[in-house]
Amino acid sequence: MNEDLLLQRIRDHDPTAWDTLVELVGDRLFRAACLFCASESDAENAVQETFYRFAKTLSHFRNDSALYTWLYGILFNVVRQHRRDKSRLFFTEDPPEGEAVPAEAGVALDTETAAHALDHALHQLTPEHRMVLILRYYEQLPVNEIARQMRCNAGTVKSRLFHARQQMSVLVPQSLNPFASERT
Numbered sequence: 344m345n346e347d348l349l350l351q352r353i354r355d356h357d358p359t360a361w362d363t364l365v366e367l368v369g370d371r372l373f374r375a376a377c378l379f380c381a382s383e384s385d386a387e388n389a390v391q392e393t394f395y396r397f398a399k400t401l402s403h404f405r406n407d408s409a410l411y412t413w414l415y416g417i418l419f420n421v422v423r424q425h426r427r428d429k430s431r432l433f434f435t436e437d438p439p440e441g442e443a444v445p446a447e448a449g450v451a452l453d454t455e456t457a458a459h460a461l462d463h464a465l466h467q468l469t470p471e472h473r474m475v476l477i478l479r480y481y482e483q484l485p486v487n488e489i490a491r492q493m494r495c496n497a498g499t500v501k502s503r504l505f506h507a508r509q510q511m512s513v514l515v516p517q518s519l520n521p522f523a524s525e526r527t
Contacts, residue, residue: 368411373390375415
């Protein structure tokens with residue numbers, strides 16, 4: 344669907360336009376929020392807050408960027424503000440006591456273990472390093488767009504990517520680390 348038409352429908356208070364917007368970008372925003380946030384609940388709240396702020400600031404959108412890029416910028420600011428408001432994030436990789444893992448869960452457990460290892464390592468990075476990795480490798484944004492989103496220059500982004508990949512190589516075994524051999 345044409346973004347300009349969708350925006351006009353939203354501005355005209357067409358309720359189906361909101362459904363269309365959520366269908367188009369909701370899942371993608373939620374996946375990004377899950378990478379930034381410590382819990383799925385925090386990610387859901389961040390996405391809801393993103394759509395709320397979008398509705399409040401719709402008149403400021405000038406079509407200088409793609410709609411998703413603008414929404415992503417809002418999400419990025421929501422997460423950053425949430426992080427400032429919370430003194431610390433809590434993450435645990437230990438299963439609740441008394442829960443047994445079924446023997447046939449081998450492959451699923453390996454995938455889950457790898458995902459937990461990556462998630463745990465990502466959350467050990469500084470917020471700036473975590474965000475550049477997420478924006479570069481999960482959202483596949485170019486360095487210049489990351490610099491614009493993070494309000495810094497491209498050299499800073501490249502430096503953060505370098506240092507974040509170095510930290511990930513220490514925190515995650517080589518076989519599980521998708522950032523180990525990547526170049527900026």
